[in-house]
Amino acid sequence: MATSEVNVFCRQMSGMTSYEGYSYEDVSRIAKSVLDRVKCRPHIGIICGSGLGGLANMLEDKEVILYEDIEGFPVSTGHINLEHTWKPVPGHAGQLVFGWLHGKQVVLMKGRAHLYEGYDVHKIILPVRVMKLMGVKMLFVTNASGGINPDYNVGDIMIIKDHFNMPGFAAVNPLVGPNDDRFGPRFPPASQCYSLRLRKIVRSIGEKLGMSGYLREGVYCFLGGPSFETVTECRFLKVAGVDATGMSTVPEVLVAGHCGIEVCGISLVTNKCVMEYDSKQVANHEEVLETGEKRAHDMQKLISAVVGEL
Numbered sequence: 001m002a003t004s005e006v007n008v009f010c011r012q013m014s015g016m017t018s019y020e021g022y023s024y025e026d027v028s029r030i031a032k033s034v035l036d037r038v039k040c041r042p043h044i045g046i047i048c049g050s051g052l053g054g055l056a057n058m059l060e061d062k063e064v065i066l067y068e069d070i071e072g073f074p075v076s077t078g079h080i081n082l083e084h085t086w087k088p089v090p091g092h093a094g095q096l097v098f099g100w101l102h103g104k105q106v107v108l109m110k111g112r113a114h115l116y117e118g119y120d121v122h123k124i125i126l127p128v129r130v131m132k133l134m135g136v137k138m139l140f141v142t143n144a145s146g147g148i149n150p151d152y153n154v155g156d157i158m159i160i161k162d163h164f165n166m167p168g169f170a171a172v173n174p175l176v177g178p179n180d181d182r183f184g185p186r187f188p189p190a191s192q193c194y195s196l197r198l199r200k201i202v203r204s205i206g207e208k209l210g211m212s213g214y215l216r217e218g219v220y221c222f223l224g225g226p227s228f229e230t231v232t233e234c235r236f237l238k239v240a241g242v243d244a245t246g247m248s249t250v251p252e253v254l255v256a257g258h259c260g261i262e263v264c265g266i267s268l269v270t271n272k273c274v275m276e277y278d279s280k281q282v283a284n285h286e287e288v289l290e291t292g293e294k295r296a297h298d299m300q301k302l303i304s305a306v307v308g309e310l
């Protein structure tokens with residue numbers, strides 16, 4: 001039985017109607033069609049969060065493919081503004097950029113899709129499985145987040161040591177659906193998603209680069225968005241042991257871990273979450289982008305130095 005037939009069978013058996021995943025054969029075809037268009041053979045993948053795509057400028061011998069030219073790739077949905085004009089989500093371009101970084105072949109995602117755009121979680125993670133079948137062994141995932149930990153400051157760089165998959169409580173998990181063992185096991189562990197080896201390298205290089213004052217290690221929480229959190233939600237996350245919260249990353253990390261890619265997650269704390277009921281402070285995407293711009297250079301310096309060390 002072909003995998004696509006297995007998928008149909010599983011759906012019929014379980015009464016599922018909403019599974020929108022891609023079969024192993026689909027992903028193989030897409031990976032091959034991408035590799036056919038570039039010379040690069042990447043071993044390292046990088047996913048750039050809001051405002052952090054500037055890392056692409058550091059690549060040499062760049063080759064760029066637009067997401068819209070790749071079968072199945074999610075494109076940024078944007079929004080209609082008050083002049084009734086369509087605008088892409090600021091900070092989220094849609095380019096797959098191949099090239100060399102410190103002598104290593106890398107593939108970089110400039111922009112990613114999010115649940116809040118309306119995409120099914122299986123669509124969001126397609127690029128990670130495509131990376132796997134292109135030969136990627138290590139993945140760096142970055143994002144912008146709001147600081148929950150009261151000791152954190154705007155501009156802090158947090159090495160992710162663990163995550164809290166809040167939508168996972170309602171079975172919003174990219175591994176829901178028929179499992180194909182060629183990707184990974186049915187019931188994968190999630191307690192070691194973030195490589196201790198890579199965390200140590202990032203920390204030691206960050207220290208050498210003089211970043212100790214704003215380099216942290218903590219827990220990232222994934223929420224669906226697009227609304228920022230209420231005060232009560234932020235207080236709940238603090239009690240749960242969360243240090244910073246955002247709207248991405250966890251689906252990609254779960255899928256990378258499932259298929260044996262070593263993962264490193266780095267989060268830029270772009271704003272402080274509102275923890276007081278009578279506060280006049282409000283979270284907003286402009287602040288996220290502004291902090292992203294200010295710290296983009298440091299984030300790029302850190303990731304490129306780590307890649308150089310590998």
Ligand SMILES: O=P(O)(O)O[C@@H]1C[C@H](O)[C@@H](CO)O1
Pocket residue numbers: 048049050112114142143144145225246247248249284285288
């Ligand atoms: O792709 P990331 O997680 O960096 O994007 C962040 C989270 C939301 O999409 C948006 C909120 O400002 O930026």
Ligand code: HPA
Pocket residue numbers: 144145146147228229245246247270271272273283288
């Ligand atoms: O405060 C925030 N909350 C959720 N997502 C975010 N992304 C950047 N900042 C935030």
